[in-house]
Amino acid sequence: MENREVAAATAKNDVAPRTLTFKNKIAYAVGDVGNNFLFDMGQLYLLNYFTDQVGLPSAAAGTVFLVAKIWDAFADISVGTWIDNRTNIGKRGKFRPFILWAAIPLGMLLIANFTTPNFSVTGKLLWAYIAYMLFGTCYSISNVPFGSMIPTMTRNSQERSELASYRQAGSNFGLMLATIGFMPIVTALPNKNIGYTVAVVVFAIFGVLCQWFSYANIKENYPTPVKKKVSKEEIKASYRALLKNKPLLVVSLVNIFTFSAFNLKLAVQVYYCQYILKNTTAESWLGFFSIGMVFVSVALTPLLTKKFDKKMVYILGCAIWAVADILGFFFANSTFMLVFLTSIAYLGDGFTSALNWALISDCVEYGEWQSGIRSEGLVYSFFTYFRKLSQAIAGFIPGIVLAWVGYVPNATQTATALMGIRGLMFIYSAVLAVATIGVMLWLYPLTEKRYKKIVADLTVRRQNKQLAPEYVVSD
Template identity: 55%
Template sequence: MPVKPPAKHSVAQPSNSQRNRLSWRERLGYGTGDVGYNFLFDMGQLYLLKFMTDGLGLNPAVGGTVFLVAKIWDGFADMAVGTWIDNKRKPGRFGRYKSFILYSVIPLALLLIANFTVPEMSLSGKTIWAYAAYIIFGTVYSIGNVSYGSMIPTMTRDPQERAVLSSIRQGGSNLGLLIATVAFMPIVHLFTNQRHGYTVAVTCFAIAGIALICFMCSSVKERFTHEATNAAAPSESKVPLRTQFKLLLHNRPLIGIAFANLFSFSAFNVKLAVQVYFTQYILHDDWALSYLGLFSIGCVFPAVAIAPWLSKKIGKRNTYILGCAIWFVADTIAFFAVHSTLSLVIFSCFAYFGSGLPTSLNWGMVSDCVEYGEYKSEVRNEALTYSSFTWFRKISQAAAGFIPGAVLATVGYVANAENQSSGTIFGIRALMFVYPLVMCVLTIIMMKFVYNLSDDKVRHLIDELDARQVSKLASSGPTTPTASPSDNEFPSSGASND
């Protein structure tokens, strides 16, 4: 689908109506981007470890180490990409962020297929291929996905509108996850040779992912860009990279949401990676995974739907904590009570509903951290702020690949063995339920005691930034990065904390 190059940005101060409202076409269009990215990303998180252990014959610990090394690399790739994007002063042909997305999407799809298409070679050769293919895939994924996430602050500056965009994005993410969970293995099972089935299945999802991401780019508009806000001072020097990273360390809410996401996202991804083993070796039900995707992951959508309303009533932070508490209770009971496909689906419905509340708010909260960082330092770094957040997500994904592989190797997992040992069964069950509930507790601690932004505070920050922008445009003077003031600097304006 053709994407028109953006119109030249204006430096005029946006009105409240421009700042606050997006059309539903643009909102939903943005959400389709994460359906597409999840078609490309979830194949690795859901099925690549299983493909490595049962398809290629790699030891589970080796497969887990592939995830560990690749995801740690990805985390640093995110930071490098964020720095690169922030230091690019002029937008590309299609826009500041959309250009990166469009140029990376086809290579990303081809690399996904390469991960599930391993040439005939020795076990050592297959291991090297697995490392190289997944590391390169993650690097290209960083280019597109960091740019995609960085667009929210450029689309709207209203905190509630960002919450809506964040929820719609999470809805798209979970729709992609649901379709991937329900439809992938039935495609694989159409082939007697499962390795060929995996290749065909990922090819189908790769093509669909390209189409959806291109549609997203044609639907959204970048309005509030770095070029526009600095048009009055074209000679302004770039902020040194060391200074930019130092400023991130003084962004307290960013640290809070980053660690909270590290814990909660690792719990979510460990559960996704282990459920394919749980359904096969504990429930002995080949169709349980599809039922789990259809009903349990489907329960994320009600959470995504009510998250903006609930966050408006009790605040984003309290909504985040409430979701983790629901998830904790569901998995605690499930550890003892799940012994059938029906009971797994029932308790997973509650767990996924709980997880849907915090995950639907993450992206909007990171956008709020962008405003906080600019308010404190007068330096605006959308992409670097976003990539620093995704660095923690990549570390959680590394844990999600490494921990199950290491635990399965430790408890004596035997690939494709119908009857596993009691120790293996317990290890799979603990990974499925105990690990997530522990992570929920740590997430609640981070949101309660570290993250310190309410929606009222964010509105005050944006109003103050708008006032600074008017003053800057009037004086046309350069702005020098300032030292980071204390977290108690918020003026007394009646703003309440969540």
């Protein structure tokens, strides 16, 4: 009887209801445009702003990223725990209110990071630490709920892949606009200090507006019932369940590799264009074509996941990425070759980036199936904890390497410094893309067939009242 029930539930899961409209998907994508308008300023330009405008030593500036991102990682876990155990869920839902209320503080804190007062070096460094750590904390309060929403928006596996692709499209559209539009604003002003401030204010305003649009047009279709006050033992049980969630552990590990490589490349490309190509306008071309190429992979991802496991599409993306960056190390000596080879690398990265959010939603189901505990916020924040660690690495390593190879701001660089910049741009990411292939191939346990069986098991458990229903579809 049990097998028949599971088979029936599996069949039901294959045709699970599609709960999202096109408007919902666009709104979720626009939300990540706003996230990237606010977040990518730090990843793209803050290190360069610290070293070349504020006058902070390279190693000290890199350490700001290391400390702030480690702080952010723990902030993500704290926010995820808080969200999962809220007892005052109102009509706006479990996750949506955070997107609404955190937007303006987030925009103001971003501006503060690019308006360093004329203090001593020690004072400037202290300002950098405080402003960036506060920004990261506020970003956690906004972004952890935003990313945790997918399991409450749809249970359809294919629709989750589509939603993840829309989100990645929004993310990369925001990144592309930030890459193309930021520096022209900076250079159009009388001096770069004023230019940085004006540019960041423009992107902060549009970032807030995008987040509000997203809030108004997305919906929690499987709303969470209000919980009673949670005991410390229940919270501990939730943390123990995370450590037994093998798919989550694997996806979190490979994101240390892929996300640190991606963010390090974003931080270093400013230096690569300025000192190796001697063409600062190359960064705008790089943003338009290479990040634009991600849209191709985002469009292809749902098509590929209809025929192949998400795991294999993920590995394919890393293989394309690794080959392109190895070639880039040897041949990216002109703007054309840099843009061409980086575009191919970003095509591969687009598959991994688009699938991350779908894989994490699958990890939520796996965790509930394995432990009986469903915790979207905690699972997502655990994942972003490792992404923040990767960002810490991506911000710290360039500062240390630049200091080690003798980088001098706004000067002609030595051959050693130029080789250091080239290695950071290409070799680091190629090596980690190859490492990701190995980890996903040998350690990631979820196939589409197994995932459908897990969801079917959960359906049967709920029907048999072995687990209390977590959600009820809203009208």
